[in-house]
Amino acid sequence: MRAIPDSMDAAVVTAIDDRLARLETDDGVRIVWAIEGGGRAWGFPSPDSDYDARFLYLRPLGDYLSPWDRRDVIETPLEVRRMFQP
Numbered sequence: 001m002r003a004i005p006d007s008m009d010a011a012v013v014t015a016i017d018d019r020l021a022r023l024e025t026d027d028g029v030r031i032v033w034a035i036e037g038g039g040r041a042w043g044f045p046s047p048d049s050d051y052d053a054r055f056l057y058l059r060p061l062g063d064y065l066s067p068w069d070r071r072d073v074i075e076t077p078l079e080v081r082r083m084f085q086p
Contacts, residue, residue: 008040016053019076027074029057 004013020031038052039045063070 012051016051020053020055023074023076024057027057029059029074031055031057 016034020034023029024031034053034055035041036051037054039049040051057074059070
């Protein structure tokens with residue numbers, strides 16, 4: 001199931017999809033559910049709102065059976081884009 005509001009820019013949706021796909025590859029996980037979690041999700045984005053993605057993921061079975069602890073969160077650096085108007 002996928003529900004994307006018409007108000008979301010298609011280029012942004014593609015960028016988010018690409019970012020999530022990179023996380024799956026880089027971290028060796030499978031993202032099973034992702035959702036917008038910021039002001040946009042609540043219906044009150046500000047003019048300079050970013051996109052906040054929250055997601056649930058599964059690690060490979062061996063990670064769960066390992067005697068060594070693995071970090072249970074995936075955090076990525078904040079990407080800041082500034083638009084300058086002449």
